Amino acid sequence: MARRRFVKEIEKRVYEGKLYRPLTEEQMQMIHNASMKIFEEIGVCIKYAPARELWKKAGATVDDSTGVCKIGREVVEDCIKKAPSEFVQYGRDLKNNIHQGPYKFYGGPSCEAVGVWDFETGEHRAPTIYDLAAGIRLCDALDNCDLIQSCCFPSELSKEAPDLNRYFIMTKNSSKHICTGPYRSESVPKLYDMANIILGKKDAFREQPFITLVCGVISPFIMDAGWTETLMLGIEYGFPIASPTASTVGSTCPGTLAAQLVLSNVEALMTVVTVQLKKAGHPCFYSAVPMTVDHRDGAFCFASVEGWMQNCAINQISQWYDIPNYSICGMCDSKVMDTQLGIEQGMGIVLGAMSGSNNMHGSFGLLEGGLTLCLENYVVANEVIGMAKRVLQGIEIDEDRLAMDAFREVGIGGVFLDHPITTKYARSEFFYPKLADRKTFASWDLAGRPDYNEKARKMTMDILMNHQPVPIDPEAEKEIRMIFPEIIDDAGKTWLEK
């Protein structure tokens, strides 16, 4: 006889983060004014001529020999208004659509680790296509991972033309929205073609753009030629755009948090202005991932307390401008899954959620400031994000939950454990971690003193053995492999499927 199921699924909800507000209104106005002065008086550098043309047409003073553009605040402010405050980041499968809008909290991984802890041998080595597939597969399976991103750079791929392989692997292993940038601008039209084949209809991608192109701004104040070309092409083909700037306070930016917010703001707005001048109303993120430096030895920090504060301030400014944000919280500086990692991931993610990270990348699987991939970490991050979402869900107080009837019925000295009110809310009121041990010493001892990381490993293995993403049509895959022969035979497989 088939096993009976007791299914009490809790509807997946999206929560808003408005709880952590590091800046006052007055402070944001000061940052804004200083930023506008930079646009007007110092200018910013745009190395791609067609983008400079857009700025020129909008009234910027442009020096083509240096690429420096100075532009009036009214143009910048107009572009801020034109940038949409809400848009959909589509999934390859529509059930995975992300509805972006002010304060909405979504978690996701980050990109391009160059090392990985080998899941089987424990050695630290260069990542492969199998690791990328495994990381994305985990993201697809985990309920609190809302977006995916290319977690590592597979070392088999040529630096010249890695993109089709990367995107193919990601698409094959997840039907969630992909946030990743190509290494080369000429990949953009090819990605568009590949995406259309996958969706099964010519130009279907324009209706269902399931990839956000992530480009970049170089601090201080430079949009480089390659990335800007990619960005402009991306707009033409209908990709939503994120173009984060990762300044480090005290090196690529004056050494105060205030200065870094001004610089990050200018750089985030450079993208917003360029995108809106190219196509008003095109979906783009207000993107900045400010980092700090440990002045004791010059180490870059992804997981410093000031870094979290800064990224949360970025989220707050983006909400002030009413543009979805792309920031980073929850990435770890720790090299292994240890106490440091627990603190970094826990604090970073919760603060990011409380400030309304729309696209909090960096929260899954990346150690060593994003340089090392750790597959066991995905399930851990999934737990932390689950808890962070619970914080945002808040404490709901209404007539039903005040439970006056239950108080009356059961009365003084009674037990409410089997009262209907308890069962009704047993699931929706509480977050149930899958990995944390909450039993007594005696029970824990009896169970063989299970180790947290070991449990995470088992859960990871279980997902990799059993989770099947929504497949790509085999005919579409055949066509893609025919048109793009550079896609490796094993692209899409995890090391378990080699």
Place this chain on the structure above:
Amino acid sequence: MKEKLFEEIMDAVVNGETKEVVSLVNKAMSNNIAAGEILNNALIAGMNEVGELFKDGEMFVPEVLVSAKALQAGIEIVKPSLLAGDVKVMGRILTVTVEGDLHDIGIKLVGMMLEGAGFEVFNIGVDKPAKEIVEKVKEMEPNILGMSAMLTTTMANMKEVIDIMSEEGLSEKIKVMIGGAPTSPSFAQKIGAVYAADASEAVTAAKKLLGVQ
């Protein structure tokens, strides 16, 4: 027909739908299905599945208790028509919080879980002196005595109860289970009792002690 009805009863027990259980069991009775069969092959069978689902972490404690209530409602209907031999006796358990201790949430939870598993449970209250507990044991003749203590200062009173039971020759036929925050397997062993870390372990331990499934 009968199989389908039994499936529905099992579903209703698992989902804790008391009204549904009552109406389905009434339907089964009016179709002249034997009460013993309804009890064992539908109601208890459903509750056994609840136990499995609970062990797998799919069902939570409050949900198990609601299923247990639905089960009880079904049993009430079939009870008058049961024949001798229809009811498998799981065992009688007396629960109590020892002298000096007023905590009873834990022992009540244990009691509910044991009832859900089919045991007959009597809770005699909190702050009971050893002598009074032993008197009750003699009076009610349970298969198991379950004692709870929340404080390190009161857990010693458990030993006193067991000592008196030994003196009176009760230890042979009545097993003792203990639990509560300060207790541990080694303490239980030292005083001659069986330890259970939580309510669900208490069920497992009780079944094991009495050799019932």
